[in-house]
Amino acid sequence: MKKIVFLTGAGISAESGISTFRGGGGLWDNYPVEQVATPEGYRENPALVLEFYNKRRMQLLDVVPNDAHKIVAALENDFDVTVVTQNVDDLHERAGSSNIIHLHGELMKVCSSREPYNENYVETLSPDNLCVKLGDLAADGSQKRPFIVWFGEAVPRIEDAVWALRDIDIFVIIGTSLNVYPAAGLLNYVPSDVPVYLIDPNEVNVTRRNVTVIRKGASEGMRFLVEEYLSKVK
């Protein structure tokens, strides 16, 4: 089986109704990043940060995967697929993808504020118990915090993502402005003879040559990618 790695960003979930971060009306226009997505912001006002992620989690209950997530999942019938996502939503999982690397954490999980990356203290919230308050404690006795990689924090799963790029045949980027590193730098690990496709309705700056740009929304772009390219190579 040929091996495809997808790198996805907020744009793949936009058609499910989750806002992107940048660009008009993006999440970071309405919430100051430094308050809600940095360790300093969390130290300053943990209640505000917990509330911000409680709201994001509640929003997740109202949305469903769109065709782009579903097509990515269905490709597992014909390809060896890995999804490397910057998204913290669980729409790839719910669409049926089985091999997902969440670079920036997962909204439905919480962890220890003392040791955020210690797997022993990571816990998945259930839909009827989504909200985390001050005083809710992780198994190590520290305050529970969102299992989210904030700006300025290490990205532990980047090495898994680089590892997933070994021996790949096709790399597909969907719905990311490629503004945030190290995720954006993954493209540099893709060997130069591997075809790269980029699906985004807007212009995205890529330095690499030989990128086939599909200027469409995620669902339409994925249908086009399958019809025009993938159906011919499997």
Ligand code: APR
């Ligand atoms: N289909 C595909 N792409 C779309 C769509 C759509 N329907 N609508 C918008 N987009 C594109 C935008 O053109 C943009 O290029 O999605 C991209 C979204 O970019 P960002 O908002 O910057 O999101 P992302 O690249 O995922 O952000 C990376 O930044 O704030 C952090 O941790 C956060 O994981 C996030 C990271």
